Amino acid sequence: MSKALSLLILAVVVFAPPKPAAAADALHGKDIATRWCASCHIVEKGQTNATDQAPPFSYLARSPDFDQNKLAFLLLKSHPNMPQVSLNRAEISDLADYIRSLK
Template sequence: MHQHLRRICLLLAVTSSVGTSSALAADADHGADLAKRWCASCHIVANGQTQASADVPSFASVAHRPNFSPERLAFFLLDPHPKMPNFPLSRTEAGDIAAYIASLR
């Protein structure tokens, strides 16, 4: 139950900070900088990048998923799955990375 409550609180926090009007205010350029610094060792985050882990999706492939949502992605980044390193992202940083990935559509 505690984990479920934590996820609900995270979802509310993300949707309030990365909601429809706030998503437009997210800084995709800052998200690109963060992605190149923190994510490029595993994911292909930009055109021209030639090396990454074979078993993780590129950011472009994430952006082109039919169910892609910047809000859901930002939420995911705040509570990553076990294979992802636990980066101490703020809500703003998660929103910026999600906005960057959305810009790749």
């Protein structure tokens, strides 16, 4: 490989704009919400089936103290009507990003 081509590839790698992680995280969070949460919570506009005992995600999004740590605590805390959900730290972060996007 020529030196000029090597430098060009290096420049592209170093100076390429980063991908927008927040948008991707929120999209992954929406997928998690749809898969794991939508049977009880209203997770997006237009959803019509949910239980009245689980708060809509838009309500959680407007809560002033909502953040990733609060969500992790809520998922770990025992809920009589909530199934055990095992999400890793990245998935909890993605789900929190999605919920925050509903403000």
